[in-house]
Amino acid sequence: MSSVCNIIVAMAAPTLKPVTTRSALLTLLLGAEVARLSTRELVAGASIVGFAEPTVRVALSRMAAAGDVVRDADGGYRLSDRLVARQRRQEEAAHPSLRDWDGTWELVAVTTAGRTASERADLRATLSELRLAELREGLWTRPANLDLTWPGVVAEVCERFTGAAPAADPAGLAARLWDLDAWAAAARRLLDATATDDPVLRFTACATSGRHLLADPVLPAALLPADWPGDALRASHVAYKQWVVDMRRSLTDAAG
Numbered sequence: 487m488s489s490v491c492n493i494i495v496a497m498a499a500p501t502l503k504p505v506t507t508r509s510a511l512l513t514l515l516l517g518a519e520v521a522r523l524s525t526r527e528l529v530a531g532a533s534i535v536g537f538a539e540p541t542v543r544v545a546l547s548r549m550a551a552a553g554d555v556v557r558d559a560d561g562g563y564r565l566s567d568r569l570v571a572r573q574r575r576q577e578e579a580a581h582p583s584l585r586d587w588d589g590t591w592e593l594v595a596v597t598t599a600g601r602t603a604s605e606r607a608d609l610r611a612t613l614s615e616l617r618l619a620e621l622r623e624g625l626w627t628r629p630a631n632l633d634l635t636w637p638g639v640v641a642e643v644c645e646r647f648t649g650a651a652p653a654a655d656p657a658g659l660a661a662r663l664w665d666l667d668a669w670a671a672a673a674r675r676l677l678d679a680t681a682t683d684d685p686v687l688r689f690t691a692c693a694t695s696g697r698h699l700l701a702d703p704v705l706p707a708a709l710l711p712a713d714w715p716g717d718a719l720r721a722s723h724v725a726y727k728q729w730v731v732d733m734r735r736s737l738t739d740a741a742g
Contacts, residue, residue, distance in 0.1 A: 502679060502690050507537050507545035512554065513693040514734065515565050516573045517727040522564040530737035531730065535689045575615060579699035580720050587631035587706040591651050596624040598643035609644075612637055617703050619663035627652055629660070631706045660709040672698060673715040680722050692726040695719055 503509075514531040515523060523531075525546065532542045546563060549555045555563045565573060594613065601609070610620075616634055618626040630648050640646070653659035660666070676698060679691035702716050710716075 502687070502694055505535050505686055505690050505693075507532065507541050508549060508554070509693060510535055510537060510689065511542065511545060511549065512565075512569070513689065513696075514730065515555065515563065516569070516576060516696065517692075517730060519731055522558065522562045524560075524562045526741060527734055527738050528563065530741055531734035533737060534730065534733055535686045575700060576696045579696070579702065580724055582704045583633040584631060584704070585633055587629055587708075589651070589656075590630045590648050591656075592618065592628050592630045592634070593647040593649060593652065594618060594626040594640065595645045595647075596626075596643060597645050601643065609639060612639060615700075619703070621652060621663070627663075628703065629656075629706050629709060632704060657709045660703075660705055664703045664705070666703075666705075666711055666714075669698075669701060669703075670711065670713075670715055673702075673719045677715060677719060677722055680726055688726065689730070692723060692730070695723045699723060 510532050511528055514528060525543070528546065529539045529542045533539075537545075546555065546557075550557050550563070553566050554569060556566055557563055596609065613620075613626045616628075616636075617632065618628045621627045629651075636646070651659065673695075676691050676695045680688050680695070682688060699716075699720060702719075704716065707714070
């Protein structure tokens with residue numbers, strides 16, 4: 487078994503760190519229904535968790551200087567290309583493209599040698615983002631229940647197959663490849679946090695759940711433990727994001 491399981495475990499144990507102005511603004515932009523928010527909209531949204539306008543303006547200037555956001559000529563802000571890619575991954579995590587599962591698995595074998603350490607690391611990250619896990623060195627797999635868009639690099643350096651489960655006990659294999667109990671326990675903690683009346687805790691839980699959903703392997707129900715909280719966390723995350731959007735609009739309108 488490779489170190490990928492350890493990576494998944496680490497990703498599956500989110501902690502609710504205090505909300506910073508930067509994280510609040512990124513959460514607003516990542517969850518926005520449009521590509522760009524005005525400074526007024528960002529000030530209104532950040533006020534949900536208690537950040538004052540001067541603090542927001544300073545944070546936006548620093549974020550623009552750091553390349554997190556791009557300021558347009560009208561004074562609005564949009565995410566940098568790097569964070570747009572993150573936004574897309576989070577949207578896909580919240581709305582995975584599923585297909586009926588017939589029991590088959592995706593198998594991806596790395597067949598090209600001589601790549602640099604950086605190239606190998608990038609490929610591992612790409613395969614992990616596709617929710618594959620490494621069965622053994624150079625051989626990645628997952629149930630074929632997702633409509634995956636395969637990046638060009640996978641075709642360049644790998645061979646892909648679809649076939650029977652690479653083990654006699656598919657559910658047992660899934661449990662070995664992904665620490666499902668750890669992911670589920672963390673998801674339930676996030677669901678509890680989003681059910682509180684504390685606006686800062688709820689906001690933080692929403693931001694954290696977006697990252698946590700990236701580590702959900704999105705397995706077929708037949709391979710999951712009972713009472714799997716994946717769908718509940720996705721629904722909670724989407725509902726809270728919409729509430730933030732509605733609150734931001736309301737506060738923006740009230741501010742004139």
